[in-house]
Amino acid sequence: MFSKAILSSFLFLIAINSYAQTDTGEKASNKLIKVSNKIYMMQGNGGNIGLSVGNDGVFMIDDQFAEEIEQIQKDIKKISDKPVRFLVNTHFHGDHTGGNAGMAKSGTVLFSHENVRKRLLEVMRKETKKMPEDALPLVTFSEDLTFHFNGEKIYVFHVHNAHTDGDAMIYFTDSNVLHTGDVFFNGKYPFIDEQNGGSLMGNISAMEKALNIINEDTKIIPGHGNIATFKDLQTGTNMLTTVYKRVYTHYANKKSEEEVAKMTDITQEYDAKGYGSGFISTDAFLRMVYKNVAEERNSIDSNAEKNRKAREKVEKMMKEQEQKEKN
Template identity: 70%
Template sequence: MLSKIIFSATLLFSFLTVYSQTDTGNKFNTKLIKVNNKIYMLQGKGGNIGLSFGNEGIFMIDDQYAEGIEQIQKDIKTISKNPIQFLVNTHFHGDHTGGNAVLAQQGTIIFSQENVHARLQGMIAEEKKKIPQEILPVVTFSEDLTFHYNGEKIYVFHVHNAHTDGDAMVYFTDSNVLHTGDVFFNGKYPFIDTDNGGSIQGYIDGIGKALLLINEDTKIIPGHGDVGTYKDLQKASYMLSIIYKRVTTHYINKKTEEEVAQMKDITKEFDDLGYGDGFISTEAFLRTVYKEVAKERSPIDKNAEKNRQAREKLEKMQEKQNSPQENKTPPQNVKGSNDVD
């Protein structure tokens, strides 16, 4: 299982390295984007960073790769010289946790859902290249926690088995800004890390949970992509749901993964909008969905096969009972010693 963690994380990191190249061709560029007077999004190489600035200090969400943390800190200091007091990791992938060790050594307190700590601990145990212990969150939670910081209530909550098994979203309740982590790729097909607890149904449910919490005026910082809106999140939910239903229909109709992966009509309306232009291609996404459908329907398929076999057995028994009695003659009187003619 741990080898799967490392493989999946390595695969994702290589994808994100390609995805995060800027138009200038530079290896690493950053951009600070003002979401409102207190909240900023920082884009660079890796997942989008969320930042809350205030008199008490800086509240940070995710920190991209270790190699970029120096530039990220320089960008942050253009807004505030206050220390980064708190950091929340939305999940364990290295493009969201790579700067943990540096920030921890500088006094930042790191928080995460408890499965993030377990995943990172597993990587430390298995990785041949030394990973510093400081990368680990020091405070973990199971379902949710609340900060009262920089003059507002900040609600952090777990969404189950979505992008991974340790995803958290962060909602700035007064600012009405939501950071989704990688449970939302704005305008692109998402990466669902099924080897590390992610699932398409959990992903859909996670977005649904967010939509119940926020409103049409909420600004959304996605894990990847531009700042989004309530409608953007609705579109992502619709995209996932409709593709999931279409793939399920083809699966029930006995289409193979190879056949489904090449069916352009399943995703055409979204491909036309550029959803397949990210590091997760249309084909890769369809394969992920197909595998998830197959896994979820496996118990149903097994029960259906058992029922089929039972029906066949019953039909054979009925046929045997209804078939003509062969090689059997009616009983005849046999005379014995006491019989009288």
């Protein structure tokens, strides 16, 4: 029930917040932040966009909402008069892929993990308002992908069952900049889409993989939030690991989801830093962690029971065989 409620709220917010507005009702412009000589982050109403600009053109990561794409394209022109040649979706959620069709129509080639295309196809089949087929990535990959663009190697790699089942991170190796997609919400509790293949332990593993690839000087563009550092990503990883262990202990001691959701001491030090002030509240986060722990334990207990029954069956067969030999 929890994940369905959270996902419904998430999609509802995406629908009603299709573009940011000023007090006058006009569209708010996006904020362009220079991360390195070649790399920019664009902050708007959806997920953070990554941009590489250079002689080869523009390389883009995610594109927020459909209603905003014209303004986004205008804002990109402020830093480069060259075309956006390639775009990589970090996952399938509408605040990161809503502008896909608009970008494709302008000649941009769309890339994503194969599960992103699969999820977008599912959305297309379910939606009453038809999503343009142009919104589908033209090129998909299963694990890793490398671009040689704007004078550097751009490493795109899949992380398994993290925020969703189709997450990709993008590492600009020479610029030393990493875009994490929604695997990392800087300074906030993350949303993990369990209904679409996401998992808490997968998210932790993905963040640990990123930490092993980058270094202490790497600048990080998170899916949401401000530009981050290696230390910020470490802190986010430690937060997830710490809260998971604490909830696991309470679950093992037979505490219910309702009881755990009210235990403010579990997240006290993170709440004090504002982690619960984002899209995911402390209550919702604790319930999500509890649900992940419960599913993990149920799987372990189920396998243990299957193994027990298998052992009993083998022992019974052995005894029957021994009896036959005696007779």
